[in-house]
Amino acid sequence: MKTILITGATSGFGEATARKFAAGGWKVVGTGRRRDRLRTLQQELGDAFLPLEIDMRDRAAVESLAKLEGPWSEIDLLLNNAGLAPPTDPLPKTEWDRIEQVIETNITGLVALTRVLIPKLVERKGQVINLSSVAATYPYKGGAVYAGTKAFVRQFSLDLRSDLAGTGVRVTSVEPGMAETEFTIVRTGGDEAASEKLYAGMKPMTAGDLADLFWWLANLPPHLNINTIELMPVSQSFAGFTVSREA
Structure with missing residues (x-):
């Protein structure tokens, strides 16, 4: 039986992936900040799920995941899914605390966890899937x-794969576009109307779509590696540049 460790398992992509992999016969270690949601997911998934209340900004807690015992210690796949974004205000108007929270979660915590789990992943010829975004390629205001x-x-994933060349460990950067989850609600401080407006009139990707993608990546033949994969809903594209014109 294989084991996946999912950060940010309390909602969105992480929650859907926990269900997908548990249904597929994997053991699932899920981390998150919301204890109540972790408990609810544990009640649903039973013995296949180990809930761990961890904030990715807590380096000691993050690194303790390398010390899990028993079958939970045998990590075959690390899904670095946890992440968030500050409001889309111009940089000078964005509070520093929000900026720091995003950097510590999206970068520092991800690197710290990956670093301490590499020996286990090498031992088991495992896999790392890092959640990037189309925002890594296409800029937008705010x-x-x-x-x-x-x-x-995205770049960390490519260079990590270089570091792990010859070990059998696979590394993929997944770069999705618009997907309707709690992401925008969290970003706007709980503004559900803003989220509804963003996705109105289109058919965005779902958390289930991404869970299916992660499952596909995990079950590819072990001699295949997808370096990067970018995906968008059909109704979204990268067409056009913003041009400021004189009145």
Whole structure:
């Protein structure tokens, strides 16, 4: 039986992936900040799920995941899914605490966890899937900090694969576009109307779509590695540049 460790398992992509892999016969270690949601997911998934209340900004807690015991210690797949974004205000108007929270979660915590789990992943010829974003490639107003962190994740994934060449460990950067989860609600401080407006009139990707993708990546023949994969809903594209014109 294989084991996946999912960060940010309390909602969105992480929660859907926990269900997908548990249904597929995997053991699932799920981390998150919301204890109540972890308990609910444990009640649903039973013995296949180990809930761990961890904030990715807590380096000691993150690194303790390398010390799990028993079958939970045999990690075959690390899904670095946890992440968030500050509001889409211009950089000078964004509070520093929000900027720091995003960098510590999206970059520092991800690197710290990956670093301590590498020996186990090498031992088991495992896999790392890092959640980046199309924002790593296509800029937009108000995205400087978030997009910057996701560009880091994308490049980190490529260089990590270089570091692990010859070990049998697979590394993939997954770069999705618009997907309807709690992401925008969290970003706007709980503004559900803003989220509904963003996705109105289109058919965005779902958390289930991404869970299916992660499952596909995990079950590819072990001699195949997808370096990067970018995906968008059909109704979204990268067409056009913003041009400021004189009145």
